[in-house]
Each structure stands twice: as C-alpha cells, then as structure tokens.
Amino acid sequence: MKKTxxxxxxxxxxxxxxxxxxxxxxxxxxxxxxxxxxxxxSDESKQKIKDMDITGSDGNMELKISGNLDVEEIKKAISKSILIK
Structure with missing residues (x-):
C-alpha cells in the first residue's frame, strides 16, 4: 500500500x-x-521552505509545504525519512 x-x-x-x-x-x-x-x-532544500501546515487526522492527513520546492525533491526526502518507513 502506498503510504504517501x-x-x-x-x-x-x-x-x-x-x-x-x-x-x-x-x-x-x-x-x-x-x-x-x-x-x-539537503540544507539547500530546507532553505526553500517557507511554511509547513498539517491538516486532518490519522487516516486522512495532509502536509502542505509552502516554498520553491518540487515534487521529486520532496519524494526523495520522504524516501530518506526514518519516521515514514
């Protein structure tokens, strides 16, 4: 099952x-x-983040990251996150 x-x-x-x-x-x-x-x-990616907002609850949740980021950059970061594995 796809997690994200x-x-x-x-x-x-x-x-x-x-x-x-x-x-x-x-x-x-x-x-x-x-x-x-x-x-x-990377530190470069972190500097692009302006804000992060979590909405919803367990089972129906969304994290919006405001800033000059692209989808592939975030997918790569998620793949490295030990909290999401």
Missing part, C-alpha cells in the same frame, strides 16, 4: 498520508525539519 501521495499546488508541495501513518509521526517529522535536526533533506 506527493503533488504540487500553487504555493508548494502537498503530501497526503495513508491511514498507516499516524499524525503524531508527521508532527514529529515536521518538528525535526523546522529545527534542522532531520537528515532527509
């Missing part, structure tokens, strides 16, 4: 998470990214 669906939207990239991923896991991932403690993205 990454698409672009007018202000950045949207990630929709499947029911197998808990909201607390995504919140933890965002915290690590905001504080620079994650290793899934």
């Amino acid at each position: 669906d990454v698409t672009s939207y007018e202000n950045g990239v949207s990630i929709k998470f499947s029911s197998t991923i808990k909201k607390n896991t995504v919140i933890e991932m965002v915290k690590k990214c905001k504080t620079g403690k994650c290793d899934c993205m």
Whole structure:
C-alpha cells in the first residue's frame, strides 16, 4: 500500500498520508525539519521552505509545504525519512 501521495499546488508541495501513518509521526517529522535536526533533506532544500501546515487526522492527513520546492525533491526526502518507513 502506498503510504504517501506527493503533488504540487500553487504555493508548494502537498503530501497526503495513508491511514498507516499516524499524525503524531508527521508532527514529529515536521518538528525535526523546522529545527534542522532531520537528515532527509539537503540544507539547500530546507532553505526553500517557507511554511509547513498539517491538516486532518490519522487516516486522512495532509502536509502542505509552502516554498520553491518540487515534487521529486520532496519524494526523495520522504524516501530518506526514518519516521515514514
């Protein structure tokens, strides 16, 4: 089963998470990214992020990342995230 669906939207990239991923896991991932403690993205990619917003709950959740990012860049970062595996 596919765990994430990454698409672009007018202000950045949207990630929709499947029911197998808990909201607390995504919140933890965002915290690590905001504080620079994650290793899934390059520093260059992190600097492109303007804002991150999580909506929904377990089973129906979306993370919108505002900034000059592309879908492939985010897919690559997700593939490296130990919290999403």
